[in-house]
Amino acid sequence: MTRKKETKIVILGSYNSGKTTTVGRICDKKTEIEYNGTTIALDYGNTIVNGEKIHIFGSPGQERFEFMREILSYGLNGAIVVIDSLKGVTSIDEDIIENLNTQNVPYIVFANKQDLNPVFPESEGITDDVPIVPTVALNGKGIDYGLEVLLNMINGRD
Numbered sequence: 038m039t040r041k042k043e044t045k046i047v048i049l050g051s052y053n054s055g056k057t058t059t060v061g062r063i064c065d066k067k068t069e070i071e072y073n074g075t076t077i078a079l080d081y082g083n084t085i086v087n088g089e090k091i092h093i094f095g096s097p098g099q100e101r102f103e104f105m106r107e108i109l110s111y112g113l114n115g116a117i118v119v120i121d122s123l124k125g126v127t128s129i130d131e132d133i134i135e136n137l138n139t140q141n142v143p144y145i146v147f148a149n150k151q152d153l154n155p156v157f158p159e160s161e162g163i164t165d166d167v168p169i170v171p172t173v174a175l176n177g178k179g180i181d182y183g184l185e186v187l188l189n190m191i192n193g194r195d
């Protein structure tokens with residue numbers, strides 16, 4: 038029996054940018070491991086898109102959890118980098134983007150918290166071929182569209 042194709046997506050980005058909220062918007066059911074509202078291990082949920090199972094792993098954003106981001110990124114098919122538009126691209130975001138570029142992983146940037154600051158992130162690491170989607174994870178704006186764009190990028194490479 039051949040195993041049905043399943044896709045693994047990891048949600049990355051700095052502390053408090055809205056990663057856990059984004060996982061919640063994508064997945065009906067999800068599990069969070071948090072302490073006082075901060076992710077200390079991971080978020081996990083899944084969803085089905087066009088009959089295909091998508092596993093979503095949300096990472097912790099604090100700098101000290103770099104090891105967890107590495108563990109969660111094992112075997113990923115694609116990534117979403119959630120930027121807090123109030124803060125812009127942080128040094129942790131720069132590191133994450135550099136890693137994704139080096140590994141040639143398909144990824145997309147969510148310019149989150151657009152309700153608080155409607156600007157697009159700027160970074161040398163974000164090249165022209167990386168889609169930037171304005172999102173408001175709090176109310177779901179832009180999330181489904183962004184996921185669709187990423188899945189198309191991933192499937193185009195198969």
Ligand SMILES: Nc1nc2c(ncn2[C@@H]2O[C@H](COP(=O)(O)OP(=O)(O)OP(=O)(O)O)[C@@H](O)[C@H]2O)c(=O)[nH]1
Nearest residue numbers: 052053054055056057058075076098150173174175
């Ligand atoms: N105004 C606004 N608040 C948001 C948005 N997305 C998330 N938040 C809020 O931002 C805070 C952090 O959201 P989380 O989803 O926990 O962020 P996170 O990136 O998972 O945080 P860590 O796991 O600690 O790095 C919460 O209070 C959310 O309600 C948004 O689009 N707009």
Ligand SMILES: [Mg+2]
Nearest residue numbers: 056057075076
């Ligand atoms: Mg979180």
